[in-house]
Amino acid sequence: WSINNSQLVLTLITIVVSIVQCLWKTSLCAMDELHSLDPRRQELLEARFTGVASGSTGSTGSCSVGAKASTNNESSNHSFGSLGSLSDKESETPEKKQSESSRGRKRKAENQNESSQGKSIGGRGHKISDYFEYQGGNGSSPVRGIPPAIRSPQNSHSHSTPSSSVRPNSPSPTALAFGDHPVVQPKQLSFKITQTDLTMLKLAALENNKNQDLEKKEGRIDDLLRANCDLRRQIDDQQKLLEKYKERLNKCISMSKKLLIEKSTQEKLSSREKSMQDRLRLGHFTTVRHGASFTEQWTDGFAFQNLVKQQEWVNQQREDIERQRKLLAKRKPPTANNSQAPSTNSEPKQRKNKAVNGAENDPFVRPNLPQLLTLAEYHEQEEIFKLRLGHLKKEEAEIQAELERLERVRNLHIRELKRINNEDNSQFKDHPTLNERYLLLHLLGRGGFSEVYKAFDLYEQRYAAVKIHQLNKSWRDEKKENYHKHACREYRIHKELDHPRIVKLYDYFSLDTDTFCTVLEYCEGNDLDFYLKQHKLMSEKEARSIVMQIVNALRYLNEIKPPIIHYDLKPGNILLVDGTACGEIKITDFGLSKIMDDDSYGVDGMDLTSQGAGTYWYLPPECFVVGKEPPKISNKVDVWSVGVIFFQCLYGRKPFGHNQSQQDILQENTILKATEVQFPVKPVVSSEAKAFIRRCLAYRKEDRFDVHQLANDPYLLPHMRRSNSSGNLHMAGLTASPTPPSSSIITY
Template sequence: MQINQLPSNYQDRLADLEARILKKPKIEILEAFQKGNSFEVFSSQKDHKLSIKQQSLQGTPRKSSSDQTLFRQLQITKFTKSDQKKQNYNINFDLNENEQQNADQILKQKLNTIAIQDIRIKELETRVNELNQELQEQKDQQFKNENVVKQFVIGLDQFERVQIEQEIEKNKERLGEYSYQREKTQIQEVWMDGKEIKQLKEKLKMIVNQKEDIESKKKQFQFQSSSQYLKYILLLKEEQQLQEQLCRLENEKQIFLKQLRRQYDEKRARFKKINEYRTIGERYVLLQLLGKGGFSEVYKGYDLKELKYVACKIHQLNPDWSTISKSNYVKYATREYKVHKELLHPNIVRLYDSVEIDLNTFCTVLEYCDGCDLSIYIKRYKYFQEKEAKLIIQQMLNAIRYIHQNNIIHYDIKPQNILFHQNEIKLSDFGLCKVVDNDKSKTELTSQGVGTYWYLPPECFHIGEQLPNISNKVDIWSLGVIFYEMLYGVKPFGQGYSQENILKNKIILQSENVSFPTKPHVSNECKEFIKGCLNYCQTERFDFVQACNHQYMQQRK
């Protein structure tokens, strides 16, 4: 084989070797290879014998023996190098082939893994689509169910409204109603008694006349027989019975007046009309009005998610208010919400949620209590048995202890804020509550003048250069007043006075001692407990620990 027939890289390496041996420029040797001045190499596979035959152009002189030896050595070197390179190539080829096989195997495994993952992804995508479809179907079904529940609740509310209207009409006939009468140029609202009250008053009038007639005869010594005296005694008993009936009717009348007031407020409610059933936050259906405050309306509602009744308190900002007034009201309502939201106790009304309705209106969602408030029961029954009143006060003490341990003063504990729900009492309305710092037992009364005066202690009425300091003993005083009122049917201080007159005449400031009526009978232990709650001196008054641990409250009787 001619050298110029070899690959160029072999020629290049061979020329490099010859240039070193012959000490000639490499470029000349490469030119000689191209012109054909090269050596032919013969090799045997058996013994690798080499013979070198010079091939030259015609007319070229024969080289000397030393040159021939040099050329032979050069060819042997070339052959050896070529053989080694071939062996190395074979080894490298084997290694590359193994690596390629390993790489192919790894690639196949990865491709298989990717294929499996693709299949799994498709399965998951299919499952996700199925779940989304199921979820949408469930949402659609839930929407249908909520509509069914909503319509049922609305129907039930309408039925209850009809019953309430019928009851109101009956009570108007029995107890009376307001009527408008003209006096000169003015129209005044006048209460007209119903049939039952009129009949009772007429009977009482007749009995009083008969009794006065008998008494006049008695003075003139005209009693001729014991029958007249017996008639007089019977008239006294009948008068007493009629007075008791009239008193019960008057109590019914007070409750009925609240019903009429609620009906009146509902007809003139700001947020919704009577026959309108709005849904707040796509969840709470507003039903009938429960009550109305200065800046809020409380509606009975129904939670379509939890399927239970709730109380929805609608707070509405007056559009005519100044920016400062609106800001102050929002601040007040937000503070009430934050405090109340954290209170979790069985004797405290739960606050569930808050929903923004528009820029000037929002709603707080509260636990619904199916019973009346304590003031209704006091008016209905006038007074409680001591054992019954004590059970209510014990539950109230549990609620007061809880809020006081959380550094909160309620400041507005009164019968209207004590609700009955499934044989338990619940403390409500934290709108006037005060939060006391952890390191302090007292706080300044910055909102002097607010609250219900019959149930506030003397320190709330002190007037001076500095604001009065109050403590959580404000609530203990309120508790004592309520306990007294439940037992005797009257308030210990300010009975028969208006709030204005209480403040004007300094009734509470002068109430240094509490006195107890002779009837009904109340135990001395109970009286001592009430005295501890109504102590005029704030420092000597019971705190919640002393009240809870008092011997009277520890007794099971």
């Protein structure tokens, strides 16, 4: 029975040791987790473990089991962190086995001895709890009998006291509990006792530092949480404010639309009222039937009719004065030489008078000859006639000037009538908002397949020109695709351009399959073509300023990569920003532009694939050459156009094919025959301007300037640079031809 009990106890001890090892690992993990806990929870857990450890230590210190425990009791500075060493117990177990085997007692005697021992202990048999009574008095569990340093390794590190330490030479609890009973150990168990230099003060300091760090971190976390809450509150406030501003902005946009529509409506009404008034004063169109067709015919208003009547009256007055001057010449008195003539001449005169007046018996009455005036009367009457003729000439000049002014006003009136008619027939006349952004105000003009409206950009708060391209619905899909491809090509070219002398392209969008729009920069003034129709010509300074700006834009087009040929430079594509010739200009309409990329552009230029397109008055001769291969063009095409525009600004007419149509120019080869330019006598133009025009209008493109050479032409340079260059040339001439010594004297 004792052997069986020993084996049972050994098994229980093995189980207890494994449980202690698991608890030790668990306590280490718990210790790591303890530092990450809330400080309050950490204090509660430490208090719980501290209380258990102190109770266990007290019970251990108060109990005593036999003489073996008292003899082996020595002081030790090592903390009791394990069950201790079992080497002493292991050395005692074989001796007990040998002594028990040598006794040779009977089974009955052993049973009696065991029963007597059991009676002497407590009057009962041995129990498992009897071996653990020294640990706390209860003996209910093997784990409870283990010292607190073993059960709670955390407390051994953080709350160990000198009173709870165990001497190193003291026997293990297992040896105390099972003094004389043999113990069979199946395997060697190794334990390590660790010694630390930490004291309670150091541990307290570390704990305080840790708590302070935790408090700082928690304070920082609280500050960040408060800041986060403040930021969230600010974001919410800003979001509400943003919504408020959006609502206010929408209200402002709605009000702007309303005001713009009201203003545009009033302008439309006033323009129509003015047109109705000008219809009577300047004229109007009337429909006249010619056979089976109807045509519109212009009828002048009363202002022109009054001027025509005044012109007729002036002509009649001039005729009367001329007739009276002839009669006055007949009554001119004889000069002094005639009065000193010999008297012999009087007889023929008398006979002549008789022949004129008739004989005395002549039955016919003949008119008397006009009486001769005195010399003073003659000169007086002649002076009156001269004054009247001068006054009539002045009136005629005034009538002519008024007629020219009325013609300019009539051109505006005709243009306004056509614009109003086109606007009334347009589907965009009721102020629609295109692309939820562009509010159309009124029509500016209409072309073949496009309409240009003045619009207001509601996003950018600026005026813009919206060009609406409308395809003919009867066109084939292939033709529509080509037109759309052409417009997209123009958009891609124009979108990349950024120069102060080129109209900016803002946007491009589609309305439906047959309608798309381009948004351009808006200019208040008219184009150069309208200005020339109104004023015929301009001064050389104004024309030179316009040409300088055009050449500046062309130089930009040839400096970008890849370079671009405009190919359609004409007065209609040059916008006057202020409507005057002394302001800024901008180039527009890149529909026929050519891109000089490396694939299509060679040494001789690029092939002209769109021969026949463009405005013939402003194209050079090489564009009209017909052959097996297409002609080669370069930026010299634009140089020719600049020369034609400059000539037209100076003289009020085109240099080639002025009164011809494009069809006549093409049939008669007018441009191909334009080998040399002829300058009119009036108005007077400087020789430098004529030389510049000749360089631009050179017939052979090899002799013509390109854009870069034209930009560096001396005529277009500023006045100071020209004077410096001319001064340098003059100084060079002086140094080349030395002067005599007498010419070196300086006079003041």
